[in-house]
Amino acid sequence: MTAPGRTLRRQEARAGLWLISPTLVITLVVVVVPLLWAVMMAFQDVRLISVRRTGLFGHHTLENFAYVVSQPGFWPALANTLFYTVAGTAGSVAAGLVAALALRDRFRGRTLVRAAILIPYVAPVVAVAFLWEVMLNPQFGIVNTWLERPIAFLSQARGTFLGIEVPVALLTVIAFEVWRYFPFAFLFVLARLQALPKDLEEAAVVDGATPSQRFRYVVLPQLGRVIALLAVLRFVFTFTKFDDVYLLTGGGAGTEVVSVRVFDLLTARGDIGASAAQALVLAVALVVLLVAYLRFHGREAEGA
Amino acid sequence: MSRDRFERALLRVLRPLVVAVLFAATAFPFFYMVTLSVRDIQELILHPGSILPRDPTLSTYADVLGRQGFLTFMRNSAIVATASVAVTLLISIPGAYAVARLRFFGRRQVHFLFLAVYLFPAIVLAIPLFTLFTMMGLRGSLAGLILVYIAQTVPVTVYMLRNYFESVPRSVEEAAAIDGCGRVETIWRVVLPLSKPALAATGLYIFMIAWNEFLFALLFLVEKRDSWTVSLGLAQLSGGIEVPTTVLMAGSVVLTLPIVVLFFAGERLLTEGLTAGAEKG
Known part of the structure; x- marks a missing residue:
């Protein structure tokens, strides 16, 4: 009785594996296996010139980790990475939320404004980084023609603003991050806003809630999940981001982040082992921060 | 004035202001990118504050496409992107x-694997792949780059397509099966035509x-100028001082325009596809 059913089921399972196998093979060969190899290399003395001679299971050592952690620029770079990530994430999510709220109701020209907002996110990073460099150039940048005294936004590590010393280049790089990625948050929040049932807010109007109260007690609680998701996604992507900082400053003027160090170790020095160790330290730091956040957030959600 | 009326009045002012700031930013x-790309470099140096060009010229485009080799870079980018999409x-x-x-x-585990690949930092993956490609002498070849792009986009693509395929009614597929279609034929003749927007x-x-x-x-192409993509070409040339800024700005337009046009064309096509489906019920 069960025999035909079982063979059909087996046939289905076989077809499933057969159809998924190209996907699995390419993911394993190009992503998973190389990653495992990178982990191995982090514990070996491998250089680009001698890589052929280094066996896969050769002498393992912790020297690479000791080396990268004791390098003079490491801790400042880690602090930069953290500051850049937290500020960039918070800024882009907040700006995206404001933009979504402002564009929630229809008005003339909304489609045009919405399209404009999406361009920074869609455009190639190389083009927009170059555009910012030109616009902020101290000699002929258009932004500096609007200022009394030109500011070297991307090549000046420190400056004073209203009497306070601020890291100029690092803040500029963060502003770039916020500008480029707030459209991502905008899209997510707007989609959620437009899916919210109207009756809750209408009831709040009837109850005499002001606009700010309606936002605080009716709308915002319903956006909690999408904002938390956005915060995690942006945090993960920004923490290991390489392109933006590399293209804007090359890691100079006090903007060096850990991913730029990984790149320099790999290409300028050809020190694969140290580069892999540095990348592993970055990945582990990310995982630790994520787990801490999810623990904290999970408990908070339980309490609520 | 009551708090409610005050807040409403404030919002009436604030909302257009926020919209205007967002639009300008x-x-x-x-807009400046485009107007700068049709200027001579001398004009930029002499009048850095002017927004509109005084004496518009297209020679910047001729320079960037011809002498600087952006036509070749565009061909490379087009090959890489098209091949990545197809495969x-x-x-x-x-x-x-x-x-x-x-x-x-293993169906559930596959999800986890894909999520991990999606979230995994490219900078970590760059190390073993750079090493491997150096060892195999594959650096400088577009094929190697295409392979990496395929591996990086497959997980998200599977995820996006899966969501859509699940919305295709099973009954349509069953009808095809009764009509004698095999599994591959069903995908090809029934599921794919229904999934065009996706x-x-x-x-x-x-x-x-x-x-x-x-x-x-x-990482892969930098030593071989003939193989540069448009992104790489612009990044490399803007690092030097030989090429005038306005010429490179023309290069930025050439790099940005196809993507922006494609994005908005695709967005419209998508919404059209969705509404057409809704009309038919």
Whole structure:
């Protein structure tokens, strides 16, 4: 009785594996296996010139980790990475939320404004980084023609603003991050806003809630999940981001982040082992921060 | 004045102001990019504050496309992006169908694997791939780059297509099966034609990733100028001082325009596809 059913089921399972196998093979060969190899290399003395001679299971050592952690620029770079990530994430999510709220109701020209907002996110990073460099150039940048005294936004590590010393280049790089990625948050929040049932807010109007109260007690609680998701996604992507900082400053003027160090170790020095160790330290730091956040957030959600 | 009326009045002022600031902050830089690209470099140095060009010229485009080699770079980018789209879709369609419809051992684990690949930092993956490609002498070849882009986009593509395939009614597929279609034939003749909007959207997504990507292009192609993509070409040339800024700005337009046009064309196509489906009920 069960025999035909079982063979059909087996046939289905076989077809499933057969159809998924190209996907699995390419993911394993190009992503998973190389990653495992990178982990191995982090514990070996491998250089680009001698890589052929280094066996896969050769002498393992912790020297690479000791080396990268004791390098003079490491801790400042880690602090930069953290500051850049937290500020960039918070800024882009907040700006995206404001933009979504402002564009929630229809008005003339909304489609045009919405399209404009999406361009920074869609455009190639190389083009927009170059555009910012030109616009902020101290000699002929258009932004500096609007200022009394030109500011070297991307090549000046420190400056004073209203009497306070601020890291100029690092803040500029963060502003770039916020500008480029707030459209991502905008899209997510707007989609959620437009899916919210109207009756809750209408009831709040009837109850005499002001606009700010309606936002605080009716709308915002319903956006909690999408904002938390956005915060995690942006945090993960920004923490290991390489392109933006590399293209804007090359890691100079006090903007060096850990991913730029990984790149320099790999290409300028050809020190694969140290580069892999540095990348592993970055990945582990990310995982630790994520787990801490999810623990904290999970408990908070339980309490609520 | 009551708090409610005060807040409403404030919002009436604040909302247009926020919209105006957002529009200026996003549209102006790109408007400036275009107007700067049709200027002579002398004009920029003499009048850095002017927004509109006094004496517009297209010689910057002739220079960047011809002498600086952007025409070659565009060809390379087009090859890389098109090949990535084609192969990724070819690999992902059966995979997405399997995850959407078939029960097989390991289906749940596959999700986890894909999420991990999606979230995994490119800078970590760059190390072993750079090493491997150096050892195999594959640096400088577009094929190697395409392979990396495929691997990076397959997980998300499978995920996006799966969501769509699940919305295709099973009854349509069953009807095809009764009519004698095999599994592959059902996918080809029934599921894919119904999924055109999803295929267009994912194809667009892959194309954008491949066209915009910078890190792997830099790692794999930097020594071989003939193989540069547009992104890499602009990044390399803007690092030097030989090429005038306005000429490079023309290069930025050439790099940005295809992607922006494709994105908005694709977005419209998508909404049209969705509304057409809704009309038919």
